[in-house]
Amino acid sequence: MKRQRNRGRVTLASIAAMCAVAALPGQAHAADDPAPYAFDPEAATVRGTETNAEASELKSGSVYRSAIKPGQKLYYRLNLDDDTNAYVSAVAVPPSGGKVAYGDGITVSIRDVDDTQCGSEDAIFGSGEFARPIAAYAHRVIEKGNSTCREAGEYNVLIERKSNATSSPDEWDLELRYASEPAVKAADAQETEAPENWSSASPVPPSGGQKRSGGSSFYEATGLETGEWHDTIVPGQTRFYRVPVDWGQQIFATAALSNNPKSTEYLGNALSLSLDNPVQGHVDDTTLSYSGEPASVALDPLPPVDYRNRFASASDVSAMRFAGWYYLSVTLSPEVAKSYGDEAIQLRLKVNVRNDPKASPYEGAAGIFGVSDEDKDMAKSGQSAPQAAQSDTMKLVAAAGIGAGAVLVLGLGAWTLLARRRTAPAAVPAAAGGQQPPYGGPTRTW
Structure with missing residues (x-):
């Protein structure tokens, strides 16, 4: 029975390893089957409150899930020291197929206990009036010569x-x-001043496309580097990608739709292209009109990533304040299906990251506010966060498999030796007088 229990443990270990792989997030979806927004699986559920006294505390480095109704103003709480810059972002995810209007959206702000606003940003549906994930961030930053929001203590996050x-x-x-x-x-x-002299000339767009399928959320965003990337997109779908942009580097991006012979009907704002920074703070967006012919749209030129950009008055320049993963999202309006059908349309993304990296301005490790060699490898291979986690898990599974195999081999070896010990006496001829030798080990017959 003991041998059976050991074998069962080895089998269970193997099954557990396989289940771990099967349960990994970020599974692929068919190109013509828009997947729902994939929330970070580590996100903790938190409830926003309409009175700040009852607000739940958010912890640095954490991700949360919540919800908000039309017209609501919800509070969450931070506890800040007197020298750290804090950033809180909110990605609003309307239900697929829901109706939105120009100006709908959210406002995120951080406020001190006296309701003094430290920083805020809006995320709204502009001319692209169709439901899709939109993001905004607010920050409490310590600036030289500014006494606002500098004290340590309790702060409120308000989402409206x-x-x-x-x-x-x-x-x-x-x-x-x-x-x-x-x-x-x-x-x-x-x-205390933002750089003013930077090149706004767009580089030559890359060519020679490769296939990369975008993810269905910031968490599942597919890694990209400089190049031309081919994908497909269906009406109502949002594709997410991420690009590592280091200190001193500029990002340029263009999205293009292929022709569609089914119709020539003109659709204004048929596709939305958006860029968000490493903390999901909105940087810039643009829309593309479509009439069944090849069409493309590019983001406006943005400055190189620089710590000093935070002092710029323009929000798109200010948002280019740190290095890390920059997120591109592309949404095709559901209205396209009425004229062109609900089949996938060919999508091309041209991404160009220009300039050599510069040194980090931080004293220590940059964390998400920097670009590591691992980030570059993931961009090169097209990995998303779940795929990177899967790679790590497979390494553990492989190690566990080797360990389980070793245990199995040892167990079989021990079982074989024990079986031989137990069967050996039966093979010994009877002793003189017809007496069997006492069992205490095999009798020497050589």
């Missing part, structure tokens, strides 16, 4: 939703992130 009377009244899901920026070197901390 604005919805038109004609819009769908459905609750929107929220994905919240709270990140703390590392301490900056003394020399960089003295800077």
